[in-house]
Amino acid sequence: MSDAPALPEETVEKARPPIAEAWEMFRKNHAAVAALVVLILIVLAAIFGPALYGTDPFDMVWAPFSPPGADGFLLGTDYLGRDLTALILSGARVSLVIGLAAALVSVFIGVTVGALAGFYRGVVEEVLMRITEFFQVLPTLLFSMVIVALFGASLPMITFAIGVVSWTAVARITRGEFLRIRELEYVTASRASGASNLKLMFKVILPNALTPIIVQSALMVGGAILFEAGLSFLGLTDPNVVSWGQIIGSNRTYILESPFTVTIPGLAIFITVLAISLVGDGLNDALNPKLRQR
Amino acid sequence: MRHMFKQFLTATAAAALLATSAMADEPKRGGTLVTVITSTPRVLNPAVQSGIATGFPGAQLFASPLRYDDSWTPQPYLAKSWEVSEDGLKVTLHLVENATFHDGQPITSEDVAFSVDVIKEYHPFKSMFAPVTSVDTPDAHTAVINLSKPHPALMLAMSGQLMSIIPKHIYGDGQDPKNHPRNNVDVVGSGPFKLVEFKNGEHIILERYDGFFMEGRPYLDKIVMRIMPDSSARAIALENGELMLAAFEAEPTLIQRLSKVKGLNITNKGYGGIGPIDWLAMNTTRGPLQDKRVRQAIAYAIDKNFILKAILRGTAVEAKTGIHPDSPLYDADVNNYPLDLDKAAALLDEAGFPMKDGKRFDLTLELAPFPGYKPQTEYIKQALSKVGINATIHSSADFPSWAKMMGTLDFDMSLDSVYNWGDPVIGVNRTYMSDNIGKGVWSNTQGYANARVDELLQMAGTENDPEKRKALYKEFQEIVADEVPIYFLNAVPMHTIYSDKVGNPPMGIWGTSSPIDMTYLKD
Numbered sequence: 001m002s003d004a005p006a007l008p009e010e011t012v013e014k015a016r017p018p019i020a021e022a023w024e025m026f027r028k029n030h031a032a033v034a035a036l037v038v039l040i041l042i043v044l045a046a047i048f049g050p051a052l053y054g055t056d057p058f059d060m061v062w063a064p065f066s067p068p069g070a071d072g073f074l075l076g077t078d079y080l081g082r083d084l085t086a087l088i089l090s091g092a093r094v095s096l097v098i099g100l101a102a103a104l105v106s107v108f109i110g111v112t113v114g115a116l117a118g119f120y121r122g123v124v125e126e127v128l129m130r131i132t133e134f135f136q137v138l139p140t141l142l143f144s145m146v147i148v149a150l151f152g153a154s155l156p157m158i159t160f161a162i163g164v165v166s167w168t169a170v171a172r173i174t175r176g177e178f179l180r181i182r183e184l185e186y187v188t189a190s191r192a193s194g195a196s197n198l199k200l201m202f203k204v205i206l207p208n209a210l211t212p213i214i215v216q217s218a219l220m221v222g223g224a225i226l227f228e229a230g231l232s233f234l235g236l237t238d239p240n241v242v243s244w245g246q247i248i249g250s251n252r253t254y255i256l257e258s259p260f261t262v263t264i265p266g267l268a269i270f271i272t273v274l275a276i277s278l279v280g281d282g283l284n285d286a287l288n289p290k291l292r293q294r
Numbered sequence: 295m296r297h298m299f300k301q302f303l304t305a306t307a308a309a310a311l312l313a314t315s316a317m318a319d320e321p322k323r324g325g326t327l328v329t330v331i332t333s334t335p336r337v338l339n340p341a342v343q344s345g346i347a348t349g350f351p352g353a354q355l356f357a358s359p360l361r362y363d364d365s366w367t368p369q370p371y372l373a374k375s376w377e378v379s380e381d382g383l384k385v386t387l388h389l390v391e392n393a394t395f396h397d398g399q400p401i402t403s404e405d406v407a408f409s410v411d412v413i414k415e416y417h418p419f420k421s422m423f424a425p426v427t428s429v430d431t432p433d434a435h436t437a438v439i440n441l442s443k444p445h446p447a448l449m450l451a452m453s454g455q456l457m458s459i460i461p462k463h464i465y466g467d468g469q470d471p472k473n474h475p476r477n478n479v480d481v482v483g484s485g486p487f488k489l490v491e492f493k494n495g496e497h498i499i500l501e502r503y504d505g506f507f508m509e510g511r512p513y514l515d516k517i518v519m520r521i522m523p524d525s526s527a528r529a530i531a532l533e534n535g536e537l538m539l540a541a542f543e544a545e546p547t548l549i550q551r552l553s554k555v556k557g558l559n560i561t562n563k564g565y566g567g568i569g570p571i572d573w574l575a576m577n578t579t580r581g582p583l584q585d586k587r588v589r590q591a592i593a594y595a596i597d598k599n600f601i602l603k604a605i606l607r608g609t610a611v612e613a614k615t616g617i618h619p620d621s622p623l624y625d626a627d628v629n630n631y632p633l634d635l636d637k638a639a640a641l642l643d644e645a646g647f648p649m650k651d652g653k654r655f656d657l658t659l660e661l662a663p664f665p666g667y668k669p670q671t672e673y674i675k676q677a678l679s680k681v682g683i684n685a686t687i688h689s690s691a692d693f694p695s696w697a698k699m700m701g702t703l704d705f706d707m708s709l710d711s712v713y714n715w716g717d718p719v720i721g722v723n724r725t726y727m728s729d730n731i732g733k734g735v736w737s738n739t740q741g742y743a744n745a746r747v748d749e750l751l752q753m754a755g756t757e758n759d760p761e762k763r764k765a766l767y768k769e770f771q772e773i774v775a776d777e778v779p780i781y782f783l784n785a786v787p788m789h790t791i792y793s794d795k796v797g798n799p800p801m802g803i804w805g806t807s808s809p810i811d812m813t814y815l816k817d
Contacts, residue, residue: 058672058679060600153689250672254547
């Protein structure tokens with residue numbers, strides 16, 4: 001960044017690259033490392049699994065409710081005799097994509113609102129923070145149910161519905177960071193050297209406020225996956241695609257006789273969300289400068 | 295231990311009695327029957343409200359002129375006898391003399407005439423009394439129904455919950471009968487039970503009416519109808535004996551589960567009158583579905599056996615036509631569409647939809663907004679993909695938006711569940727008559743128009759000779775099965791579940807939508 005004051009030469013030489021340092025911190029958190037491995041496996045399975053496994057998840061391949069392991073079906077079959085392994089693999093794709101996309105939507109809304117509020121202060125802050133509070137007190141699941149019910153249960157709409165109800169935490173964190181950083185000297189210096197407001201916000205302040213936002217967004221991916229599972233459990237989902245929550249939702253009538261059709265996707269959600277949380281925790285360790293000094 | 299001993303005693307007692315005579319079936323007076331309805335009825339007065347939620351309490355509170363046994367034979371009820379004139383234009387009812395409303399006022403022909411007027415004007419089933427021009431009341435216990443044309447459907451329309459006799463001195467006070475305050479509180483009925491309490495969302499409590507006109511009836515002292523919308527809650531309550539009787543249970547897993555419970559009995563008898571059928575409705579007015587061959591191909595591509603065995607788990611009976619399989623008018627001998635993918639493909643080729651890149655054409659498949667239809671819908675989507683029809687499932691936000699879409703023919707295909715309500719004139723014609731196209735949900739939502747079908751239904755509606763009538767309906771069923779505006783799947787697997795303690799559970803064609811004055815509790 002050209003406007004930033006140059007650091008003395010010797011400091012630059014001695015400091016290790018920040019990524020390496022962060023990795024060092026991350027590595028010390030063993031749970032986070034294990035979770036990262038699991039998460040990578042899940043992502044790989046979601047990307048390559050359906051193609052490698054080959055079975056169409058919507059195809060009725062065997063007698064309904066064959067238990068896991070029976071007749072060559074690793075995870076058994078569901079109420080229509082569809083291969084649960086294929087369903088879980090395809091479901092992983094949808095669940096992860098929705099989780100990521102919804103987290104992105106809420107980060108986008110949250111960062112925009114928080115940045116504007118923290119940067120301009122005054123009336124803008126008042127208005128934006130009242131709006132944020134309004135969204136904070138809305139019952140999130142109900143509100144997103146209303147959105148999906150009104151505008152149709154397509155994947156983009158579900159993603160939007162989840163994103164639009166869960167951005168408030170990001171907005172508040174961003175605003176807090178902006179309030180702190182905007183008073184720092186290098187910001188004043190940039191302002192003095194004629195940087196525009198837009199440039200100040202997104203080129204000068206935001207990069208330095210990113211750390212807590214990244215940690216929060218990582219955690220939000222897990223939250224969004226759970227959210228999507230909740231919505232599809234209630235039947236608010238696109239019936240033409242399969243997600244983990246949807247598998248649970250449509251098999252729940254049969255929970256007493258074939259509990260595995262519900263517990264297996266449930267376990268998938270549990271493991272994924274737990275892994276994301278632990279990785280987020282590790283990220284927090286790695287990126288939080290205060291912890292780094294300890 | 296004591297419990298077991300008691301069970302042993304009843305078992306031996308039952309065995310002994312079975313061996314000797316029918317003495318065991320001697321009904322006994324007294325007791326409280328705890329039963330259930332699945333939703334809170336809007337009103338308890340079946341003269342102004344259709345539906346099974348109103349039907350159960352409504353048929354206990356109000357009597358109708360006739361009742362039907364389980365073999366579709368009319369039996370005297372409020373009318374001790376009746377006759378139809380030679381030309382079929384006059385139906386004379388002779389009412390029982392000692393019948394009184396729950397406030398002690400006698401039930402007279404005036405009340406019958408008044409009830410017919412109210413039902414004709416306010417009940418949603420307009421075809422029931424449409425040909426009725428007037429009701430004469432030559433004396434207090436004779437009512438003569440005058441018709442503009444012969445109307446055999448009147449017999450079934452005078453039974454069950456369809457023709458409740460309501461008191462003129464209560465409902466004739468000038469207030470709107472549809473929203474009359476006495477529809478829910480202080481109900482003065484004509485039936486075997488009177489209202490004690492109606493608590494919205496909780497329960498309806500009925501008590502035996504001592505002045506009921508049938509000697510010794512009803513047997514029960516009290517009926518408690520709990521309002522329980524959740525099927526698993528009902529299942530648990532049945533399992534642990536809190537509920538003694540539940541009707542209209544149609545969830546296959548629940549039926550299977552409860553059929554294994556000791557002390558519970560399950561029957562699918564008693565639903566022929568209401569006549570519920572599940573089917574795949576196809577919009578014949580647009581796209582590839584306009585072509586009869588395409589619709590036949592769809593029928594060939596769907597494996598009904600999979601739906602009956604795997605999804606409905608053998609709880610449902612196959613339906614081949616728009617008339618319920620229990621009805622004497624049902625014709626099982628129509629065009630059949632066993633699974634045949636080659637035939638389906640050939641028909642689609644012939645219709646001009648060749649396979650291109652693994653696909654012939656796209657359709658939308660609506661997800662019906664009532665519970666329990668998702669597996670079938672998912673299955674049909676997948677089955678159609680096998681013959682190159684790419685069906686996309688669309689789910690509506692709620693019932694009204696689905697109903698609007700169906701009613702305005704703004705759909706390709708949807709599963710639907712439609713009830714016969716006794717005579718075909720009442721519940722079947724509406725689906726096929728070309729003058730009823732697009733008149734809202736459960737009208738002719740297929741946009742189906744066939745002059746011969748119109749003519750047949752018209753003729754059958756005024757044909758008093760049962761054999762000729764049956765022949766007309768047979769031809770109608772054959773045409774519809776051949777042209778497939780609807781692919782019929784199954785009779786809705788409605789079941790009545792009752793405990794061993796319940797004697798004479800309602801099994802007539804109207805099930806619980808008729809008086810349960812003969813039901814009793816065993817010791």
